[in-house]
Amino acid sequence: MVKRSTAFRKIVFFLLVVLIVGFSIFPFIQMLSISLKYPSEWGNPRLIPERLNFEAYKELLNIGQTAKNIPESVRNLLNETPDLTQEQRETILKKYTSTGDVFPFLRYFYNSFLLSFSAAFITVVFAIFGAYSFSRLRFPGRSIIQRGVLFVYMFGGILLLIPLYKMFVGIGWIRIPPGAFLSLLIIYIVQTLPVSLYMLGNYFRTIPFSIEEAAMIEGASRFGTVWRIIIPLSFAAIVTVFIYCFMIAWNEYLFASVFLKNFKELYTLPMGLKALFTSKNAIWDRIMAASVLTATPVIILFMAIQRNLAGGLTSGGVKE
Amino acid sequence: MKLLQLNTAEGLNLRQREVLLGWSMVIPSVLIILSLILYPIMYNIYLSFFDVQPLAANTYIGLENHKNVVLDPGFWNALGTTVIYVVFTTLGTTLMGLFVALVMNQEFPLRSLARSLILFPYIAPVISVVFSWQFIFDPVNGIFMDITYERLGLFASRFNLIGSPSTAVWVAVVFSIWKNFPFSYLMILSRLQAIDHNLYEAAEMDGASGWQKFRFITLPEVYFVMGAIVLLRMIWNFNKFEEVYLLTENVRVLSVYTYFKAFVGTMELGQGASLAVIQFLLLLGFILFYIKRVLKW
Numbered sequence: 064m065v066k067r068s069t070a071f072r073k074i075v076f077f078l079l080v081v082l083i084v085g086f087s088i089f090p091f092i093q094m095l096s097i098s099l100k101y102p103s104e105w106g107n108p109r110l111i112p113e114r115l116n117f118e119a120y121k122e123l124l125n126i127g128q129t130a131k132n133i134p135e136s137v138r139n140l141l142n143e144t145p146d147l148t149q150e151q152r153e154t155i156l157k158k159y160t161s162t163g164d165v166f167p168f169l170r171y172f173y174n175s176f177l178l179s180f181s182a183a184f185i186t187v188v189f190a191i192f193g194a195y196s197f198s199r200l201r202f203p204g205r206s207i208i209q210r211g212v213l214f215v216y217m218f219g220g221i222l223l224l225i226p227l228y229k230m231f232v233g234i235g236w237i238r239i240p241p242g243a244f245l246s247l248l249i250i251y252i253v254q255t256l257p258v259s260l261y262m263l264g265n266y267f268r269t270i271p272f273s274i275e276e277a278a279m280i281e282g283a284s285r286f287g288t289v290w291r292i293i294i295p296l297s298f299a300a301i302v303t304v305f306i307y308c309f310m311i312a313w314n315e316y317l318f319a320s321v322f323l324k325n326f327k328e329l330y331t332l333p334m335g336l337k338a339l340f341t342s343k344n345a346i347w348d349r350i351m352a353a354s355v356l357t358a359t360p361v362i363i364l365f366m367a368i369q370r371n372l373a374g375g376l377t378s379g380g381v382k383e
Numbered sequence: 384m385k386l387l388q389l390n391t392a393e394g395l396n397l398r399q400r401e402v403l404l405g406w407s408m409v410i411p412s413v414l415i416i417l418s419l420i421l422y423p424i425m426y427n428i429y430l431s432f433f434d435v436q437p438l439a440a441n442t443y444i445g446l447e448n449h450k451n452v453v454l455d456p457g458f459w460n461a462l463g464t465t466v467i468y469v470v471f472t473t474l475g476t477t478l479m480g481l482f483v484a485l486v487m488n489q490e491f492p493l494r495s496l497a498r499s500l501i502l503f504p505y506i507a508p509v510i511s512v513v514f515s516w517q518f519i520f521d522p523v524n525g526i527f528m529d530i531t532y533e534r535l536g537l538f539a540s541r542f543n544l545i546g547s548p549s550t551a552v553w554v555a556v557v558f559s560i561w562k563n564f565p566f567s568y569l570m571i572l573s574r575l576q577a578i579d580h581n582l583y584e585a586a587e588m589d590g591a592s593g594w595q596k597f598r599f600i601t602l603p604e605v606y607f608v609m610g611a612i613v614l615l616r617m618i619w620n621f622n623k624f625e626e627v628y629l630l631t632e633n634v635r636v637l638s639v640y641t642y643f644k645a646f647v648g649t650m651e652l653g654q655g656a657s658l659a660v661i662q663f664l665l666l667l668g669f670i671l672f673y674i675k676r677v678l679k680w
Contacts, residue, residue: 316628
């Protein structure tokens with residue numbers, strides 16, 4: 064088709080590409096734009112701000128918030144009572160320097176990171192051994208396990224939500240913060256394990272068995288071959304699966320909203336953002352800046368593994 | 384622990400040792416899936432026959448939950464919304480994926496950049512893009528009202544498209560197409576790349592037009608991958624929660640309806656369990672029908 068294209072067809076084609084790319088990234092440009100605009104410019108559809116406003120980012124990342132938030136009365140009090148020690152002054156000032164009560168972005172970020180990282184790590188460890196077992200070793204029950212892993216694709220989160228909630232309430236974990244956090248961690252492991260088993264299983268099958276055989280002839284145990292041969296050879300695939308799991312946990316809202324409802328200090332980013340949006344502190348530039356900061360780590364991670372992930376996606380190893 | 388098992392297994396032959404090792408490596412995963420996926424599903428069916436309180440004991444009430452669910456017009460509304468949502472998002476996502484894959488399969492400058500940029504919607508967290516979409520449709524500041532009302536004069540006044548359920552469902556459909564078309568695009572593109580170029584050259588020699596080449600070479604080649612995409616998309620979108628609920632609480636598809644029933648207000652957990660069972664049975668019935676009739680397996 065391209066070979067015979069005239070100049071006119073080329074222009075139409077070029078416009079098509081621009082339209083598709085524009086449609087895909089317009090919402091991202093929109094949020095970046097609003098996060099940098101002053102409120103007076105929000106109604107202006109122009110995407111490039113006339114003056115850059117970094118306030119929202121500074122507020123969320125807690126940069127240079129010292130002087131701004133101190134009420135006039137407190138400042139007067141500090142000026143008029145010279146006999147306060149330096150230490151006392153600092154404790155008073157500290158109360159106003161943190162934007163924590165508006166939207167403690169860094170804490171939510173930390174919660175999300177801790178949960179996603181631990182869940183992805185534990186899942187990948189289980190999945191490496193599980194996937195190796197059913198893709199390499201022959202034992203009765205193997206095919207049932209393999210098919211069962213695929214069957215789990217059909218279950219949406221909402222089907223598991225109520226029974227899991229009742230189960231974790233039953234053992235009393237939901238009433239205490241560490242319990243709630245741990246329940247959520249376990250749930251994220253469960254949600255990412257089937258897809259990891261499936262993706263890694265597919266990958267392990269592509270490694271020639273002769274390499275392992277050679278190692279075993281040299282006297283390595285089966286366990287040793289997994290550690291010294293399989294893991295190094297499939298390191299890229301393992302990292303890909305890890306990041307894929309990380310992203311699933313990072314994006315999760317449904318279970319977090321039920322399990323962490325009563326513990327504001329444990330909120331993950333999706334929960335925090337949703338709560339910010341419905342609170343009286345909802346201001347477009349702040350929401351958009353928080354959106355940008357939530358999307359950025361995932362997009363960076365994705366860029367790092369793009370080639371591998373595209374391959375993994377197309378071989379059917381995905382779950383939503 | 385595993386080393387220990389290997390040591391005790393020394394008296395066994397090679398075959399038996401492989402069985403033992405196979406099971407010991409896979410058993411943690413199997414236990415996790417059994418106890419936290421399969422058991423909860425059974426437990427959910429059990430709960431649907433009880434009056435379930437968050438902190439108190441359950442009382443058996445037979446089919447009362449199922450009856451309450453089916454007699455509630457809200458359920459039928461949610462079912463209708465779900466059908467609209469699933470049908471249009473699946474069609475839109477698949478067709479757009481096909482179209483974009485055809486475009487991106489051509490050669491043009493900066494193609495690899497364009498190919499990565501169009502994956503952004505799929506990988507970005509749902510929560511990070513919903514507010515941008517809400518801003519686009521914001522009645523006061525949004526660009527949608529700016530174009531349709533200020534410049535084109537299509538509407539009599541500014542209004543919030545996401546505000547009322549009847550229009551919000553279409554915003555949710557477009558949002559879902561935007562979010563998920565990259566997945567269909569990737570699957571179809573990788574199939575397109577595998578098509579033998581000689582086929583097109585032979586067709587060209589016989590004087591086939593662009594449309595004929597698409598109709599008789601490309602389409603048959605991608606037919607099955609599209610069938611698989613439609614199936615996966617239907618399963619996923621039927622269960623979809625976040626992409627709808629976080630964009631707008633006005634669109635009550637079944638998952639959102641169940642969530643509100645079970646966790647907002649009076650917390651009707653028993654009815655929620657019953658809804659989840661009904662939703663699962665509907666999905667299962669549909670999948671069996673689709674596999675038999677459409678994919679003809």
